Amino acid sequence: MPSSEPSAPAPAEGPVIDARGLGRSFTVSEGPLLRRRRRTVDAVDGVAFRVRPGETVGYLGPNGAGKSTTMKMLIGLLTPDRGRLRVLGMEPARHRTRLAARIGIVFGQRTTLWWDLPLRDSLALTRHLYRVPPRDHARRLAELTDLLELGPFLHTPVRQLSLGQRMRGDLTAALLHDPDLLVLDEPTIGLDVVSKATIRAFLARLNAERGTTILLTTHDLGDVERLCRRVMVIDHGRLAYDGDLAGLRDRAPGPRTLVVDLAEPGPPVEVPGARCVRRQGPRQWLELEGNPAEVIAEVARNRQVADLTVQEPGIEGVVARLYQGDAALAAADGGE
Amino acid sequence: MRVYCAVFALGLRRYSTYRAATAAAVFTNVVFGLINASVLLALFHARPEINGYDATDAVTHVFVAQALMGPAAVMGPPLELAERIRTGEIAVDLMRPASPLAWWLSHDMGRAAFTVAARSVPTFAAGALVFPLALPDDPARWAWAAGTLVLASLIGFAFRYLYAASGFWLLDAKGVSAVSHLLAPVFAGMLIPLVLFPPPVADVLRVLPWAAMVQVPVEVFLGKDTVPGGGPAGALALQAAWAAVLLGLGALVTARAERRVVVQGG
Numbered sequence: 001m002p003s004s005e006p007s008a009p010a011p012a013e014g015p016v017i018d019a020r021g022l023g024r025s026f027t028v029s030e031g032p033l034l035r036r037r038r039r040t041v042d043a044v045d046g047v048a049f050r051v052r053p054g055e056t057v058g059y060l061g062p063n064g065a066g067k068s069t070t071m072k073m074l075i076g077l078l079t080p081d082r083g084r085l086r087v088l089g090m091e092p093a094r095h096r097t098r099l100a101a102r103i104g105i106v107f108g109q110r111t112t113l114w115w116d117l118p119l120r121d122s123l124a125l126t127r128h129l130y131r132v133p134p135r136d137h138a139r140r141l142a143e144l145t146d147l148l149e150l151g152p153f154l155h156t157p158v159r160q161l162s163l164g165q166r167m168r169g170d171l172t173a174a175l176l177h178d179p180d181l182l183v184l185d186e187p188t189i190g191l192d193v194v195s196k197a198t199i200r201a202f203l204a205r206l207n208a209e210r211g212t213t214i215l216l217t218t219h220d221l222g223d224v225e226r227l228c229r230r231v232m233v234i235d236h237g238r239l240a241y242d243g244d245l246a247g248l249r250d251r252a253p254g255p256r257t258l259v260v261d262l263a264e265p266g267p268p269v270e271v272p273g274a275r276c277v278r279r280q281g282p283r284q285w286l287e288l289e290g291n292p293a294e295v296i297a298e299v300a301r302n303r304q305v306a307d308l309t310v311q312e313p314g315i316e317g318v319v320a321r322l323y324q325g326d327a328a329l330a331a332a333d334g335g336e
Numbered sequence: 337m338r339v340y341c342a343v344f345a346l347g348l349r350r351y352s353t354y355r356a357a358t359a360a361a362v363f364t365n366v367v368f369g370l371i372n373a374s375v376l377l378a379l380f381h382a383r384p385e386i387n388g389y390d391a392t393d394a395v396t397h398v399f400v401a402q403a404l405m406g407p408a409a410v411m412g413p414p415l416e417l418a419e420r421i422r423t424g425e426i427a428v429d430l431m432r433p434a435s436p437l438a439w440w441l442s443h444d445m446g447r448a449a450f451t452v453a454a455r456s457v458p459t460f461a462a463g464a465l466v467f468p469l470a471l472p473d474d475p476a477r478w479a480w481a482a483g484t485l486v487l488a489s490l491i492g493f494a495f496r497y498l499y500a501a502s503g504f505w506l507l508d509a510k511g512v513s514a515v516s517h518l519l520a521p522v523f524a525g526m527l528i529p530l531v532l533f534p535p536p537v538a539d540v541l542r543v544l545p546w547a548a549m550v551q552v553p554v555e556v557f558l559g560k561d562t563v564p565g566g567g568p569a570g571a572l573a574l575q576a577a578w579a580a581v582l583l584g585l586g587a588l589v590t591a592r593a594e595r596r597v598v599v600q601g602g
Binding site: 072075076077078079093096097098100101105107110111112114116117121124125128129130131157 | 338339341342343346349350353354424425427428430431432433434597598599
């Protein structure tokens with residue numbers, strides 16, 4: 001965020017988050033009341049990663065993979081059973097309140113705002129909650145109001161806000177104390193395209209200009225593509241991937257698609273190295289199995305082609321394959 | 337401390353937005369007061385004096401009790417905390433650098449302060465218009481009455497906090513609240529003045545924490561001074577003791593609940 005004052009130097013030289021061999025198990029009771037059996041589930045099992053100051057990290061995983069459990073441990077709402085965890089140099093579960101003063105948390109599906117009162121009142125409360133000097137508070141509030149365009153609804157009761165407006169309000173509430181780490185749990189869930197774009201642009205700017213470290217969980221891979229240089233994928237309590245987005249694509253290569261616009265509608269194109277998966281009028285989608293150049297040459301030889309494009313596999317497909325433990329991927333993982 | 341003052345102010349403002357609900361509550365309190373007063377008047381017509389109460393005392397009791405309905409919340413509403421525990425929103429609360437007990441206490445005291453102005457005063461005034469009520473003529477007695485009102489509100493909060501916190505173990509505190517909201521009005525002297533019970537029973541009920549929300553404040557207002565130790569100071573000391581015990585219990589339960597959530601992941 002643009003600021004007239006120099007921002008405070010990052011207090012931690014070391015990593016913002018340092019997790020080593022992090023694990024957490026739960027005991028669950030199953031079955032009918034009289035024949036109840038107890039079973040131990042490893043929700044998180046030996047997760048290790050470091051997040052450096054200024055990084056934006058996407059934390060992905062299917063429901064039940066251990067995402068929320070990890071998040072809860074990071075913010076001190078849950079004690080790890082095993083391993084070592086430091087967030088901003090603190091042990092979260094032990095120093096939850098002290099840590100809370102230095103992290104901002106937004107749960108996409110929950111709100112910290114006062115439902116029946118104007119948004120302004122909830123935001124004013126954070127000043128006392130985090131003991132922010134009045135001048136700093138006023139300055140940050142003005143900046144955030146400007147960046148997130150809160151002006152038109154600052155005086156509106158929260159219950160009357162749209163979901164997108166409420167989310168911008170929640171983000172503001174989480175950032176008014178200028179946290180070093182922002183933890184977002186599905187920040188764009190349920191939002192329309194425009195609201196998502198606003199929030200993503202804001203987060204990118206926050207990270208670039210303020211250097212705020214951001215850790216976000218999401219099922220919306222648009223968030224990841226737009227924001228995260230680094231992605232961690234958790235599945236069955238273990239880290240299945242930790243690296244950049246390009247690496248994730250390479251690691252779980254999906255088929256590329258050749259979109260062919262023929263001069264006129266016709267039967268499915270049949271060429272070696274490609275398979276027609278969809279037809280719509282003169283347009284056909286071919287899943288590429290062989291060399292794209294050869295396939296394109298072959299298609300052009302057989303049919304009259306108006307236009308051609310090659311589509312990369314979407315990140316959705318890549319992650320879905322990763323979750324499913326794709327056979328090809330398992331082979332690629334064999335060395336580790 | 338500043339944050340709790342701010343929460344108090346927000347609690348007050350928040351409840352001031354529920355205008356229709358407030359008007360409905362005043363209406364209910366007044367109507368219930370009128371019915372209750374008529375029944376007691378019939379009773380006192382047959383017996384002019386029962387265990388130190390005359391007809392005017394009884395009717396005054398009814399309207400002070402109705403006026404306490406808002407601030408002491410003997411019959412609810414339950415704290416929102418209960419719902420937040422049930423839905424898991426409590427996680428958001430636990431992430432605030434503030435004590436949950438103090439947070440909800442300030443919030444509820446904001447609510448209580450609003451209900452004193454918007455419910456207690458009109459309800460009592462309506463009663464005074466219809467019936468001759470026994471008003472204290474000593475200004476000091478009014479001051480004692482104000483103190484007893486604050487303590488009654490604290491006790492009312494502490495009870496509801498404990499009910500709500502039971503949700504950490506029971507998942508849903510509705511059952512606990514339902515039972516307590518049925519029994520509390522009887523034990524408190526809200527439904528009928530405790531003096532209508534046989535004196536030995538009344539004497540026991542009077543020193544229990546429920547009575548500290550209604551019967552004890554009413555007797556301070558009426559100048560009855562029946563609490564052992566005598567005088568309004570004794571009554572307020574009894575209330576303060578119960579407030580301390582219940583809030584202390586609340587703090588203990590909070591610590592246990594936090595540990596349960598954080599360690600067991602409950």
